[in-house]
Amino acid sequence: MPPNLPVNKIVEQLYQTHSRQVYATLVRLIGDFDLAEEAMHEAFATAMEQWEASGIPDNPTAWLISTGRFKAIDMIRRRERFDASMQQILAQRPSLSQTPIESLLSEIPDDQLRLIFTCCHPSLAIEAQLALTLREVCGLTTEQVAAAFLISPATLAQRIVRAKAKIKTAGIPYEIPDIQQMPQRLDAVLHVIYLLFNEGYNASSGEQVTTAALSDEAIRLANLLHDLLAQTDHGATSPDAEVLGLLALMLLHSSRRKTRTDENGDIILLEDQDRSQWDQTMIRRGIELVERAMATGEVGSYTIQAGIAAEHARASDVSLTNWGQIVSLYDVLLQIQDSPVIALNRAVAIAMRDGPEIGLTHIDAMADQEPLSDITCTMPLVRISVGD
Amino acid sequence: MEFVCLGCLDEAIWATFTPEQQEALQQRCMAYDDILREEGHFKDGCALMPAHLAATVRSRAGQVTVTDGPFAETKEMLGGLLFLEAHDLNHAITLMSKHPGTEFGSFEIRPVNVEMNQLIKK
Numbered sequence: 370m371p372p373n374l375p376v377n378k379i380v381e382q383l384y385q386t387h388s389r390q391v392y393a394t395l396v397r398l399i400g401d402f403d404l405a406e407e408a409m410h411e412a413f414a415t416a417m418e419q420w421e422a423s424g425i426p427d428n429p430t431a432w433l434i435s436t437g438r439f440k441a442i443d444m445i446r447r448r449e450r451f452d453a454s455m456q457q458i459l460a461q462r463p464s465l466s467q468t469p470i471e472s473l474l475s476e477i478p479d480d481q482l483r484l485i486f487t488c489c490h491p492s493l494a495i496e497a498q499l500a501l502t503l504r505e506v507c508g509l510t511t512e513q514v515a516a517a518f519l520i521s522p523a524t525l526a527q528r529i530v531r532a533k534a535k536i537k538t539a540g541i542p543y544e545i546p547d548i549q550q551m552p553q554r555l556d557a558v559l560h561v562i563y564l565l566f567n568e569g570y571n572a573s574s575g576e577q578v579t580t581a582a583l584s585d586e587a588i589r590l591a592n593l594l595h596d597l598l599a600q601t602d603h604g605a606t607s608p609d610a611e612v613l614g615l616l617a618l619m620l621l622h623s624s625r626r627k628t629r630t631d632e633n634g635d636i637i638l639l640e641d642q643d644r645s646q647w648d649q650t651m652i653r654r655g656i657e658l659v660e661r662a663m664a665t666g667e668v669g670s671y672t673i674q675a676g677i678a679a680e681h682a683r684a685s686d687v688s689l690t691n692w693g694q695i696v697s698l699y700d701v702l703l704q705i706q707d708s709p710v711i712a713l714n715r716a717v718a719i720a721m722r723d724g725p726e727i728g729l730t731h732i733d734a735m736a737d738q739e740p741l742s743d744i745t746c747t748m749p750l751v752r753i754s755v756g757d
Numbered sequence: 758m759e760f761v762c763l764g765c766l767d768e769a770i771w772a773t774f775t776p777e778q779q780e781a782l783q784q785r786c787m788a789y790d791d792i793l794r795e796e797g798h799f800k801d802g803c804a805l806m807p808a809h810l811a812a813t814v815r816s817r818a819g820q821v822t823v824t825d826g827p828f829a830e831t832k833e834m835l836g837g838l839l840f841l842e843a844h845d846l847n848h849a850i851t852l853m854s855k856h857p858g859t860e861f862g863s864f865e866i867r868p869v870n871v872e873m874n875q876l877i878k879k
Binding site for chain 1: 851
């Protein structure tokens with residue numbers, strides 16, 4: 370951090386980069402989301418006031434966590450006569466003021482994972498998981514999250530109030546899942562990240578800028594999850610591969626973001642996009658991540674989808690696309706996830722590899738099968754685009 | 758963010774309280790306001806006289822009409838305003854949900870229109 374920056378700028382920067390860490394640890398210490406949030410804000414406000422005179426502490430995060438817990442104790446004392454739950458918090462947390470700061474700091478990555486897994490807990494409705502993750506883990510305000518989902522702030526606020534009440538009443542623990550539960554729970558977290566990304570990437574209406582921010586948050590979250598899992602050693606190796614795969618998938622899709630719509634907001638098909646405008650930095654990172662994920666030998670559907678996206682990204686012109694490789698990847702994807710949409714995409718890839726007649730045979734064979742109701746309406750269009 | 762919390766209450770219900778009960782409730786509300794003030798959330802407040810002292814004025818096609826009482830045909834009447842500083846709507850809800858006023862009335866929490874305010878306060 371540049372030493373010549375004014376204190377308020379330093380605190381603002383620290384808020385951007387570290388407030389979620391401070392918050393995640395305070396939630397564990399205090400055992401209450403709302404009080405932890407207020408204590409975190411108080412700690413930053415106090416930093417703003419005090420650091421001007423006292424100077425920036427050697428370890429600002431430690432200072433903020435420590436100040437936050439003492440602010441929480443002050444708040445409990447101040448509010449206990451208006452709020453019976455306050456005495457309970459203090460009664461259940463006798464060591465709130467005593468835990469040595471060193472042991473708090475060593476748990477920071479674990480605390481961040483605890484926060485992520487709690488917000489993405491399968492007992493919560495998926496809408497609640499998305500809202501909580503964005504507000505509590507990513508630090509967006511209620512108003513920002515509501516704007517991104519095109520709903521009113523009051524509706525979103527109610528969702529968050531209910532979700533937090535559910536965490537309390539259902540006793541959802543602030544824990545990292547154990548090794549048996551890890552793959553399943555990590556899937557749930559990846560699902561939330563994937564939905565956030567798609568919400569931002571496919572937004573067809575509303576403020577493009579605010580919804581696109583969701584895709585950026587999703588990528589940031591996947592990066593964070595990847596770093597935290599690498600630091601903490603909680604998971605088996607296979608689910609980690611899917612974290613890499615999902616991150617790669619999102620980066621590879623994002624690399625085309627600028628070229629996938631025209632000035633009217635209409636979709637430009639992959640084959641018609643200006644490939645010179647694709648973001649090569651994202652592509653390089655995406656491809657590197659896919660290769661790492663594939664190398665684990667334990668690939669899942671995100672990794673395979675990323676592999677397909679990587680094949681498109683590698684082709685500087687649509688005629689150079691390695692359709693054979695794409696068909697093989699769709700074969701694997703179909704084994705993991707038997708879906709008519711994937712089968713249809715595979716048929717299109719076969720048409721591109723072997724010519725339209727053979728592709729159409731596959732499409733027609735699919736049309737004879739059940740259940741295809743959800744895609745049959747698109748079949749004639751696909752037949753036309755394949756060259757019927 | 759700045760919010761204005763419109764404190765509303767049903768005056769018929771309020772009238773059922775004894776003067777001692779009313780006094781005690783007001784004390785509790787003010788004590789909670791003090792906590793909000795101490796933590797930097799209470800920017801200002803304003804208590805209003807009962808709604809029957811209100812007059813509502815309209816001017817239509819040059820014709821001014823004045824009616825007794827408040828504009829809204831609801832049972833809950835505006836009793837006071839609280840200017841709140843909070844991080845976002847959920848934070849404002851957390852702060853106001855513990856306000857003793859919510860036990861016998863309600864608060865409508867509205868974000869301040871900051872842009873418009875800059876024009877008004879010029």
